[in-house]
Amino acid sequence: MMRGTLDKNANLFSKLKEVSERLQKLESVTQNIGADIVGVSSSALNSEDFVVEGNSEKIITRNVSSTDNVLYLIRLLWSLEVIDKGNTKLAINYEANNIFESKTVDTLVAGEASFCYPINHSSVETSTGIIAVFWIDDPTAPSLYMSTSTDQGETWSEGQLVASLNPNYVGSMYRYDVAIDDNDNIHVVYNRLVSSDMYIYYKLLTYNAGSWTIGSEETLDNGISIWPSICYSATLNKLFAGWTKYTGSSEYQYKSKYKDSPSGSWTGESFPGPTNGQKGLKTGRIVEYAGSVKAIWYFGYNSHVYTCDWNSSTQNWGSVVDSFWTSATVIHNFSIVTLDNNEIHCLIQNTNESSFLIEWRYFNGVGWTSSTNISEGSKDGMPALTKSGNTAIAFWSKSNLVDTAESLIRKKITNLGASLADIVDSGSPTPSRDTVSTPVNIVSENFSFATFAREQSPGSGVDQVRFARQYDSHADDIEFDVLTNEDDGFEEDNTTWDDSESKCGEDPAGTNSWDLGVRFQNITIPQGATINTAYLKFYGNENSSGKIIDVIVKGIKETNANAFSSSSRPSQRSKTTEVVNWSIADRLINVQQTSPDITNIVQEIVSQASWVSGNAMAFVLEDNGNSDESATFVDLDQASSDSWYNVINNKISFNWFCDWATSDDANGIRIYYFIINNLTANQITIRLRSKAYALTQDI
Amino acid sequence: MAYRQNFYGNIDNLVQRLQKLEFVSQKLGADVIQVTSSNISSAASGSVSAGGKVIYTITLTPSAQILTIWDLLFSIFIDEDFDTDYLYPNGSSLSAGDKNLDLQFSVDWALSDDSVGKRIAIITIVNNDSSPHEYFLYSKWYGPKQTI
Numbered sequence: 001m002m003r004g005t006l007d008k009n010a011n012l013f014s015k016l017k018e019v020s021e022r023l024q025k026l027e028s029v030t031q032n033i034g035a036d037i038v039g040v041s042s043s044a045l046n047s048e049d050f051v052v053e054g055n056s057e058k059i060i061t062r063n064v065s066s067t068d069n070v071l072y073l074i075r076l077l078w079s080l081e082v083i084d085k086g087n088t089k090l091a092i093n094y095e096a097n098n099i100f101e102s103k104t105v106d107t108l109v110a111g112e113a114s115f116c117y118p119i120n121h122s123s124v125e126t127s128t129g130i131i132a133v134f135w136i137d138d139p140t141a142p143s144l145y146m147s148t149s150t151d152q153g154e155t156w157s158e159g160q161l162v163a164s165l166n167p168n169y170v171g172s173m174y175r176y177d178v179a180i181d182d183n184d185n186i187h188v189v190y191n192r193l194v195s196s197d198m199y200i201y202y203k204l205l206t207y208n209a210g211s212w213t214i215g216s217e218e219t220l221d222n223g224i225s226i227w228p229s230i231c232y233s234a235t236l237n238k239l240f241a242g243w244t245k246y247t248g249s250s251e252y253q254y255k256s257k258y259k260d261s262p263s264g265s266w267t268g269e270s271f272p273g274p275t276n277g278q279k280g281l282k283t284g285r286i287v288e289y290a291g292s293v294k295a296i297w298y299f300g301y302n303s304h305v306y307t308c309d310w311n312s313s314t315q316n317w318g319s320v321v322d323s324f325w326t327s328a329t330v331i332h333n334f335s336i337v338t339l340d341n342n343e344i345h346c347l348i349q350n351t352n353e354s355s356f357l358i359e360w361r362y363f364n365g366v367g368w369t370s371s372t373n374i375s376e377g378s379k380d381g382m383p384a385l386t387k388s389g390n391t392a393i394a395f396w397s398k399s400n401l402v403d404t405a406e407s408l409i410r411k412k413i414t415n416l417g418a419s420l421a422d423i424v425d426s427g428s429p430t431p432s433r434d435t436v437s438t439p440v441n442i443v444s445e446n447f448s449f450a451t452f453a454r455e456q457s458p459g460s461g462v463d464q465v466r467f468a469r470q471y472d473s474h475a476d477d478i479e480f481d482v483l484t485n486e487d488d489g490f491e492e493d494n495t496t497w498d499d500s501e502s503k504c505g506e507d508p509a510g511t512n513s514w515d516l517g518v519r520f521q522n523i524t525i526p527q528g529a530t531i532n533t534a535y536l537k538f539y540g541n542e543n544s545s546g547k548i549i550d551v552i553v554k555g556i557k558e559t560n561a562n563a564f565s566s567s568s569r570p571s572q573r574s575k576t577t578e579v580v581n582w583s584i585a586d587r588l589i590n591v592q593q594t595s596p597d598i599t600n601i602v603q604e605i606v607s608q609a610s611w612v613s614g615n616a617m618a619f620v621l622e623d624n625g626n627s628d629e630s631a632t633f634v635d636l637d638q639a640s641s642d643s644w645y646n647v648i649n650n651k652i653s654f655n656w657f658c659d660w661a662t663s664d665d666a667n668g669i670r671i672y673y674f675i676i677n678n679l680t681a682n683q684i685t686i687r688l689r690s691k692a693y694a695l696t697q698d699i
Numbered sequence: 700m701a702y703r704q705n706f707y708g709n710i711d712n713l714v715q716r717l718q719k720l721e722f723v724s725q726k727l728g729a730d731v732i733q734v735t736s737s738n739i740s741s742a743a744s745g746s747v748s749a750g751g752k753v754i755y756t757i758t759l760t761p762s763a764q765i766l767t768i769w770d771l772l773f774s775i776f777i778d779e780d781f782d783t784d785y786l787y788p789n790g791s792s793l794s795a796g797d798k799n800l801d802l803q804f805s806v807d808w809a810l811s812d813d814s815v816g817k818r819i820a821i822i823t824i825v826n827n828d829s830s831p832h833e834y835f836l837y838s839k840w841y842g843p844k845q846t847i
Contacts, residue, residue: 015710022717057795059788071734073770073843655802660839661774661786665736670772675788675802695843 043692049083050686052652052678059675064692066668072694074670076658081687082651087636088488088502088539090520090617091477092602093532101526101613105133105147105156105451105465114142115437115453115465118335118347118384119285120177120229122437122451126184130210133451134162134178134188135437135465141167144176144190150210153449153467154614162188162214163203169193177229177285179239181262186212189220189228189241200225200243202266220257220266221245229285233293236312237261240293242286245271252282254297254306256317270316282306287338290365294344298334305346305368323368325361332356335438337385337392345392347374347383358383358396384438384450395436395450477533480520482636486563487519489635494571497564500637502538504584504621505549505630514630516551517570519561519618527611534602536595536619538633540587549584549631551621555601559610561618570620576604582621584631593633651684653677735844743780744824744834752825756810759840764815771806771820773838780835797832801825 043064052058066072114136116122123133132148133156145159165174169192176190184207191198200220205212220228224246231240239259244252257266284297284306293310295317303325309318325348333349344363349356350371358375361368374394383396439450449469482488489499492514504516518536525531536553555576562568578600587593598619605617655675662671670692678684737759744753759769777797779785784792787800803823810819824834 012707012710015714019710019713019717022714057798061789071841073734073768073841075770653801655788655800657802657804658770658772659774659786660739660772660837661776661783663772673788675798 040693040695042694045689045691047687047689050676050688052676052684052686054678054680054684057675057677058686059673060688062672062674062688062690064670064672066694069667071665071668075693076670076672076690077693078656078674078688078690080654080674080676081689083685083687087481088518088633089482089537090480090523090534090619091537092480092523092525092534093477094525094529094606095532096526096529101153102466102468103153103156105149105467106135106145106159107464108137114174115451116176117227117283118333118382118436118438119227119283120175120438121179123439123449124178124180124186126180126207127182128184128210130184131449131467132178132180132186132212133465133467134176135451135453136165136174136176142169142174144174144188146186146205146212147465148211149467153469156467160212160214162205163190163192163201163217165190166193175227179230179232181232181239182234182237183207183262185262187230187232187239187262189230189243191226191228191243194222197222198224198226200228200241202230202241204263218266221255225255227283231286231288231293232262233288235288235291236293236310238293239264240286240310241266242284242295242297244282244284244297254282254284254295256286256295268315283334285336287336287344289338289344290342296336296344296346298348307363325368325371333382335383335385335394337387339387339390339392341390343390345385345387347385347394347396349381349383351381355379356381358394360394362392382436384436386439386450393439395439395452397436397452478524479537480523482518483521484563485635485637486565487521487636488517489564490514490516491564491569491571494569497566497569499564500635501632502541502635503630503632504551504623506623506625506628507630508628510628513623513625515570515623516621516633517564517618518620519556519563519616521616522614523606523617524613525606526613527606527609529606531599531603531606533597534599535597538593538595540589540591540593541632541634541638542587543589544585544587544631545629546586547629549629550624550626551582551584551631552624553580553582553595553598553601554620554622555598555605556618556620557605557608558618559605559608560612560615562616564618570622573618573620575620576601578604581624587631587633651678651680652686653679733844734841736842737840739837739839741838742836744836746831746833747824747826748831749826749829751831752823753834755822755824755836755838757820757822757838759818759820761816761842764817766813766816767842769806769818769840769842771804771818771838771840773804773822773836775802775824776835776837778833781837796828796830799827800832801827 046062050058050060062076064074064076116134122135123131125131129152130148130150131153132146134144134146136142136144142165144162144165146162147156147159149156174191176188179187181187186205186207188203188205189200191200199222202218202220204215206215220241221243226244228241228243231242233240239262240256241258242254242256245255247253253271255269255271258268259266282297282299284295286293286295289309292312294307296305296307298305305323305325306320307323308320311318332351335347336344338344342365346361346363348359350359355378356375357373358380359371360374361371375396381397383394386393437451449467451465451467453465486499488502489497490501490503491497493512502516502518503514506513555578556570557574557576564570580596580598580601582596584593601619602617605611654677657673659671659673663669674688676686740757742755747753757771761767775787776782776785777787777790777793779792784790787793788798801824804820806818806820811817818840822836826832
């Protein structure tokens with residue numbers, strides 16, 4: 001009995017001791033709870049460069065959010081650098097009105113290319129600037145192809161088969177249209193001969209990382225269905241297809257279907273117009289208008305144009321408005337574009353037996369204006385419209401549609417009238433029949449384009465798909481940087497090349513002279529552009545003594561300047577006739593110094609017949625023998641980024657904070673603002689790198 | 700006998716609960732590091748003349764007077780109180796002149812008091828515009844909620 005009691009007490013004490021020890025351990029852990037338990041997780045490093053124009057502000061927002069919508073304590077660590085410090089620059093301001101550059105998209109083995117009718121579109125541009133051009137290869141094996149360019153038309157991908165057509169029909173009689181949606185998917189409608197009928201088909205080309213997957217074919221309509229067009233309304237997020245349907249008894253009607261989303265199914269088959277009183281072949285398209293869409297079609301032989309608006313409430317077309325265009329005898333080649341201000345501009349080829357005229361009208365919200373003849377010859381044709389904001393731009397084929405040498409001309413139309421712009425495309429093979437196809441848009445403020453087919457010689461069949469891009473004036477300076485270490489350096493005593501420093505002049509003893517060489521790659525200025533101003537901009541690499549360094553600025557007279565090297569030194573290269581003397585005065589470390597205007601030098605280089613936009617351009621600052629000191633500038637080898645606080649006194653002012661009002665506690669979102677003011681007159685590039693750290697709730 | 704069983708039962712129960720607590724402590728963090736926050740404080744500067752400045756002092760005195768880590772979030776409305784069209788820096792009604800200001804803030808070490816967990820932030824706004832402006836400041840502190 002006693003023994004049992006002792007055993008039980010021992011057991012009791014043992015258990016109590018165990019509890020005490022384990023409690024002690026737990027208490028100890030809680031003392032170290034911060035170190036042991038509070039983990040830290042972090043986001044990926046975010047790094048982004050921003051250009052800040054001179055005397056301008058840049059507001060950068062950093063949005064930090066937790067993946068599980070839980071509010072954490074977040075610390076954002078960041079660094080800000082000025083990253084273009086030191087790069088020598090070439091700043092050019094130019095005009096390029098009337099200058100086109102033509103590129104071959106595809107050369108056809110089979111012979112003749114066919115573009116879509118001018119009322120339709122042959123090209124689209126993605127949100128990232130990829131241009132896709134479509135055409136039909138004709139006549140041997142009519143098929144619809146696409147080719148893409150990621151460099152604004154400089155180079156093109158191999159033609160990709162989109163749809164095979166029926167070889168028992170002349171390819172040039174097939175029609176197609178393309179549209180692009182907000183996700184860069186391309187929608188294609190086209191027709192194909194089926195027995196003795198003509199069906200309408202649709203394909204979705206799904207975009208993914210720079211390429212498209214071509215979807216399966218859907219039949220939109222059978223019977224005799226022609227002139228397909230397609231329109232994507234971003235506002236409605238709907239896709240509309242329109243075409244002309246033969247309904248019997250020599251009657252054609254305009255017909256449409258729509259999708260509720262670009263990836264949805266086709267529905268809503270309807271005829272926008274009434275069936276009576278409009279017999280005859282009609283052609284038209286559906287265009288975006290005032291937040292919705294409008295269908296527009298014409299009856300080619302009676303000068304009537306019909307329109308009706310989409311009613312979003314009823315999901316159907318409204319009543320038809322019949323407009324009588326008195327001056328049009330026979331309408332051909334109808335092209336339409338809606339400007340940003342909702343004016344619908346239209347070009348037609350007004351044809352009679354003796355002449356072709358290009359007539360321009362626009363719908364101002366109430367009715368169509370009277371026509372203006374913008375053609376220049378008696379047989380101008382194939383008018384095609386595109387737009388830039390509130391400006392309509394027309395392309396057409398000049399003078400003669402068949403078998404005589406001609407050029408493609410462009411005309412820019414304002415809201416008030418028409419003004420002639422220029423003529424495009426020349427070179428080999430000689431253009432003989434330029435079939436203009438409707439371009440879509442403007443890639444940038446100084447760039448527009450047209451696509452067309454070109455025949456190598458009269459009657460031999462068109463053998464090239466061409467892409468002509470036009471440059472306009474560039475209102476602001478374009479700055480080009482030295483890109484590689486090899487592209488700036490100096491030549492000593494006309495014998496050796498050293499790319500590790502950029503200096504010119506001579507040493508005080510007068511025993512060595514130095515010529516600075518600098519080369520800029522990818523100068524995107526078209527051949528023949530008018531240079532308004534041009535300057536070289538260097539950053540000082542020394543605080544000078546006040547001694548003036550006299551140099552002569554010369555251009556390297558090459559159409560695509562080769563890199564400098566020990567065997568291709570500045571002294572060994574041809575120079576421009578145009579030169580500019582530069583007396584380089586006070587220089588300060590890291591302060592930009594601008595050369596005198598070197599417009600004439602740059603003009604001499606880009607005026608060379610074989611200069612091509614995108615080529616390289618080089619200059620040399622030759623010692624003129626008068627100096628007894630050198631000027632040294634920051635070489636790219638030495639150029640580096642710098643922390644903002646090193647340059648804040650004269651470069652930028654800077655505020656940052658985490659905003660309470662726009663942050664969201666409920667979803668664990670923190671909004672940080674970085675407000676940067678560039679206090680200099682020069683554009684700078686800054687790099688903001690940031691990384692968020694949060695207390696994680698794991699141990 | 701019943702007493703002994705109850706006694707030993709209580710001991711066993713205590714051990715089991717300890718065991719459970721030790722096990723639960725593996726996800727103690729999820730329970731511990733919650734976030735608490737202060738009330739929203741607001742202040743109006745009155746008219747700040749061109750070139751003038753306003754200095755706000757924001758004091759946090761936590762009710763549990765222990766030292767911990769606090770984050771300060773704040774917003775500035777310019778000329779119109781609590782109107783997001785006037786929220787610096789992206790308010791749609793703010794002109795370049797309205798936004799022409801220098802903003803500095805720091806959590807001051809000398810003024811803060813570790814012994815009671817007090818934190819004092821200093822926010823300075825310098826009006827660089829040529830016109831006077833009124834600045835409305837809203838702020839809120841966030842810190843870990845020390846539940847154990």
